[in-house]
Amino acid sequence: MEDSSSSPSRSIPGRSPRALFLDRDGTLIEHVPYLHDPAGVVLLPGVREALLRAKEASIQLFLFTNQSGVGRGLFALADVEAVNGRMLDLLGLGSNLFTAICIAPECPDEPSAYRKPSPRFIKETLALHGIDRDAAWMLGDSAVDWEAGRNAGIHVAAIVPDPSAAKDLAVRTRLGVSAYSSVREALGVILSSDSPG
Numbered sequence: 001m002e003d004s005s006s007s008p009s010r011s012i013p014g015r016s017p018r019a020l021f022l023d024r025d026g027t028l029i030e031h032v033p034y035l036h037d038p039a040g041v042v043l044l045p046g047v048r049e050a051l052l053r054a055k056e057a058s059i060q061l062f063l064f065t066n067q068s069g070v071g072r073g074l075f076a077l078a079d080v081e082a083v084n085g086r087m088l089d090l091l092g093l094g095s096n097l098f099t100a101i102c103i104a105p106e107c108p109d110e111p112s113a114y115r116k117p118s119p120r121f122i123k124e125t126l127a128l129h130g131i132d133r134d135a136a137w138m139l140g141d142s143a144v145d146w147e148a149g150r151n152a153g154i155h156v157a158a159i160v161p162d163p164s165a166a167k168d169l170a171v172r173t174r175l176g177v178s179a180y181s182s183v184r185e186a187l188g189v190i191l192s193s194d195s196p197g
């Protein structure tokens with residue numbers, strides 16, 4: 001986990017800062033299995049606009065990504081960081097856009113330190129930055145994202161291209177997770193409501 005915190009968000013006295021925990025692959029950028037080439041980074045539609053709105057609303061952003069390709073020996077942590085760097089370049093919202101980044105490199109069958117659905121990164125981050133659970137959301141396209149958010153006791157929004165599609169519907173229903181077609185759509189709901197899901 002790295003912490004690039006340099007500009008604490010403005011906060012209203014007595015009110016918790018707000019936070020978004022964002023999955024990377026399939027949520028912010030196109031999902032490419034075991035992506036490790038920065039040239040393969042493609043932003044998903046509306047993501048830049050959504051993160052700019054979040055930033056302007058003083059919502060702290062945290063990147064939370066499982067990268068088992070590292071644990072499997074397919075690529076190095078430095079490759080993941082290069083992909084993250086390319087994503088930040090394409091976003092053009094500053095190199096410190098994310099207050100902190102958690103890259104979980106474990107394989108699914110290894111003991112998990114931070115790998116989603118572990119809520120450890122979320123819980124540690126909330127404690128470190130004094131953020132209430134009710135002021136935080138996990139946004140992601142996979143069941144492990146939603147489970148990590150639920151395990152941490154924060155709000156969860158599923159980012160799925162077609163919310164009416166059956167894929168993962170049973171999991172979403174079990175977890176009580178609302179689905180949105182994009183980060184932009186989810187953020188619109190988050191900004192207009194204190195409790196989207």
Ligand SMILES: [Mg+2]
Nearest residue numbers: 023025026141
């Ligand atoms: Mg994903």
